[in-house]
Amino acid sequence: MPELPEIVALEQFLAEHAVGAVVGRVDVAALSVLKTFDPPVTALSGRDVTGVGHWGKHLGIDCGGIWLITHLSRGGWLRWLDEPSATPPKPGKGPLALRVHFFTPEGATPAFDLTEAGTKKRLAVWITADPLSVPSIARLGPDALAVSEPEFAELMRGTSQRVKNAITDQSVIAGIGNAYSDEILHTAKLSPFATASTLDPQQVARLFSAMRASLSDAIQRSVGQDAARLKGEKRSGFQVHARTGLPCPVCGDLVREVAYADKSFQYCPTCQTGGRILADRRMSRLLK
Template sequence: MPELPEVEALAQHLREHAAGRTVSRIDVASLSVLKTVTPAWTELHGREVTGAARYGKHLDLVCGDLHLVVHLARAGWLRWADAMSATPPKPGKGPLALRVHLDSATGPGFDLTEAGTKKGLAVWIVRDPAEVPSIARLGPDALALGRAELGELLAGRTERLKTALTDQSLIAGIGNAYSDEIMHAAKLSPYATVGKLAPDALDRLADAIELILRGAVERSVGQAAARLKSEKRSGLRVHNRAGLPCPVCGDTVREISFADKAFQYCPTCQTGGKALADRRLSRLLK
């Protein structure tokens, strides 16, 4: 799933390559991705792209007073091309959900695609991003949180650390992969209760959020959209590395599975050498 660093890199790519261009045409290959009826997507035709923004893990293509807001969900992606095919795509064929042509039918633009059968890619066309329900519910952006703000946010809460870090209504932008990396860098257990973290643990957590996310943004911004996924994987130390040695201490990275997801951690770095019980309870990790 694209998280804060990748979505920020995509927003920067659109600022550099799409801003100043005109939306020539939008092709909708899957009507189910559109979560709004009015304004219609055709109202974007002829409008200049004036910028791009990020809200948590949402991407916003700004076209004057209209916004094309995208949530890429688990398997969605943005694919940029310097020249698009003028032939309209066939609805329901392949992973393509929506295509944006800029300047002309054969000019540059991008596709929104989604792999797999479980569809979650969502597109809204709104006059204010706050009209998107999932944006309206967002907590403060992860990169806007200092140590004091983080402490106030987590004080008295009873969630496990893994749950809290990935709760977008609490902290916006962190998903499954970077939460694993943050907890590893902070040397904290995924099962730690956030409201009981000691001051020094909160210090490490705040530093790790900044270190991991800033570092990932710096590696990602400027990369071509097609390379962002491999760039993300190359920077991971524990996520999706179960069975491999921890690059910090050499212990074997372990995995906990729940529902259709999993998270990884290092026992030596994070849990005092103890393997965590695979509880698989929805109350812990939703």
Template sequence: MPELPEVEALAGFLRTHATGAVVGRVDVAALSAVKTFDPPVTALSGREVTGAARFGKHLGLDCSGLWLITHLSLGGWMRWIDKPAATPPKPGKGPLALRVHFFTPQALTPAFDLTEAGTKKRLAVWVVHDPVNVPAIARLGPDASAVTEPEFAQILAGSTARIKNAMVDQSLLAGIGNAYSDEILHTAKLSPFATSARLTAEQTSDLYAVMRSVLTDAVERSAGQDAARLKGEKRSGLRVHGRTGLPCPVCGDVVREVSFAERSFQYCATCQTGGKPLADRRMSKLLK
């Protein structure tokens, strides 16, 4: 799933390539992805693109005061096309959810696609006058890239959740998902199962510093990247997430995994849990 660094880079890409262009035709290939009907998607046509922004893990395109907001979810992505096909796509065919055509000041006619891989279609699109009209955006907590250390400490002190769950709870802290929470906790040498409110003041301060460092590094690596290369850039910078069974780059121990119904996270027992493997309910059931 695209998280804060990747969505920030996509917003930057759109600011560079789409600002000043006029929206042409909007093709909806997956009706289920569109979550609003008033204003309709067709209301975007003819409007000038005046900017793009990130709201947590949501991507927004400002079309002269009317916003196209998308949440790419687990399998979604944005793809820029310099020369899109002239004929509209057939609804329900392939991974395409939405295509937005543009007319640029340079007399070019590019487009961008919102696509989603996999069978579980969760990519969502809204057309709204104000981003806060999107319920998930209205519920967002402070952005992880802007939250102050005292605010961060207060958020953790008020949560009884495990630190892994607290860091991906968008109502507490916006922008961090499964991958970067794994990376942050590994760098901070904290167990994903540690209780947020029980962290010491020193642990909280260290975690805040690590969070800002990991995110800043990822944003800097992602900035200016072509949209097509962002996924590879993200993977290249990960040390534990998605690396189950591989050696930890810090200590050499094997990277372990805890799995749930629809997701999993990775960690290093030596670096984070004093050498003790965390309970994996999936494996426990298999062993019974």
């Protein structure tokens, strides 16, 4: 799933490649992706792209006062095409959900695709004059890179969730998902199962510093990359996430995993839990 660093990188990519262009045809290959119907998607055609923006994991382009906003969800991605096919895609074929064509001042005719892998189709697109009318944007907490340390401390004190859940709860902090939360907690040397409201001031300060450092470093590595390379760039910086069974680059202990439902997270016992192995729900329901 794209998280805040990838969304910021895609935002800047679109600022460089789409702003100043005119929207051409919009091809909808999966009708279910559209979550709004007024204004219709056809209202975008002929409008100048005047800006871009993001709200947590939502990405948007401003088409002269009408926004196209997307949440790429778990399997979604944005793919830029310098020379897209002139033939409209057939609905329901392959991972393509929506294609937006452009006319640039230089006479080029690029496009971008919104695609989604897998069978669970959750990618969403809204066409709206007001981004705050999107319910999932209206519910967002402060952006992870905009919140101040005192505000962050207050948010942690105000939730009874485990810290892993607290920093991935978009209504608490916007922009962090499963992958970067693993990295943040590893850097902060905190157990994913620690209760957020019981963290002492030093732990909260470490968590805030780790959040800012992890996300800022990922953005620095991602911005300027071609959209197609962002997924690989994201994985290249991980120390624990998706590295189950490999040595922790900090202490050398094996990275462990806890799986639940259709998700999993990774951690280092030596760095984060005092050497204690957390129970895996595949083996036990007793998580302590």
